[in-house]
Amino acid sequence: MNKPVVLVIDDEPQIQKLLQINLENNGYKVHYAMTGKEGLLLAANQIPDVILLDLNLPDIHGHQLLLELREWYNKAIIILSVLNSEENIVKALDNGATDYLTKPFRSGELLARIRSVIRRNSLDESSSVLQIGDIEIDLIAHVAKLNNEVLKLTATEYNLLVLFAKNEGRVLTHQQLLKDVWGVGNQNDTQYLRVFVAQLRKKIEKDPNQPKHIITESGVGYRFQ
Amino acid sequence: MNKPVVLVIDDEPQIQKLLQINLENNGYKVHYAMTGKEGLLLAANQIPDVILLDLNLPDIHGHQLLLELREWYNKAIIILSVLNSEENIVKALDNGATDYLTKPFRSGELLARIRSVIRRNSLDESSSVLQIGDIEIDLIAHVAKLNNEVLKLTATEYNLLVLFAKNEGRVLTHQQLLKDVWGVGNQNDTQYLRVFVAQLRKKIEKDPNQPKHIITESGVGYRFQ
């Protein structure tokens, strides 16, 4: 079994040292970048399993770097930041961050988060079947079932359902949903979402007027359960 | 385990005596300053865990000292102030004071406040899950629970609750709350706050008439615990 590869993009020497000790002692292969530019390069070269990204970099702003990384990099990105405002967290999540940790953090917690995202990552690939209540999605076969009956879904409906299923119990903002299903550039067309959520509800909810699966979070987004 | 260090900046001898007896008997290491100048110096030298600051000093005004301290000192500052200076207290809190007590105060209350701010200081802020008593907020999932049941909150209610939870035990002024939840520009509409506090109480308090979580500090703001 190969060591998981972690890329640290952070210019604070103390943090680098702290992470080095902790990560290398726990069986990770670690690469370090001091700047955003360097980080992008290393990410492209090494394709790490997890990227730890500080929002406060000398050259590029972290949010910007996050966007650029997400154009092609689809594994875990954990944000490290001194800022713990709601606004920053939401923005980071909207831009595709996997998790968010506020500095200062306990290293035990960071290790736990890294294990968690790596597990989730390999889960996505190995176990190809998601099961949420009476809904079952076979990602390999590309088939969704409700109570063992195959659902007839269009491509977009299917993508949306998979995204919901992968994020059970968590609120997904309009932005996140639009970006993941329709791609960057369609992030302001909340209307798409509304139409397709309505269609999905018609197909998976017993009573589409009293949805049990896709819950509306007014002004924010939707939550799947 | 080291004794927590407290710095008292107050020129009233009675207060000094009272604090000395109470604090030293409760396992604190205490330093005393009679003037603002002396206080700044000691603070820089000792880096205390808590500073108790009287607003009424012989040389510098307490507000000025508070601002100067806050340029570099990020631990707890508790204001001690004579009765009847509510305006001053609000100003102090807005300027970064952690808490305040009006003189005369019961020493038991002071000790409780000190314990509270020290606990919060050493608290791990990195977690994306806030746990306060029977309330749990997952910032990543954007979900708040009361006794493990998901709370149905509007966006504004959620934001307000998160702000409260992040400042457990501490008084937040109307200004601070309004600015954080409604943004700059709405800082004079205390009425919003009252309406939403009432709504939150309905959802999280067992008996909204006897709130245990959101405590009103008349003329100042609210305290969450």
Next chain:
DNA sequence: CGAAAACATGAAAATTCTTTCAAAAAAGGG
């Protein structure tokens, strides 16, 4: 104690957000 200020709260009004329907445009298959 009593007046004034601050607070609590239910409910109406205004606004914003969501759902739904339907038609037009685009894509895909034979």
Next chain:
DNA sequence: CCCTTTTTTGAAAGAATTTTCATGTTTTCG
């Protein structure tokens, strides 16, 4: 190329949320 399916767009109805208002209660302070 035409027909079918899917996606996009627009508009109106409906629902939820936020704001405003009115009224009663509590707190503060001389």
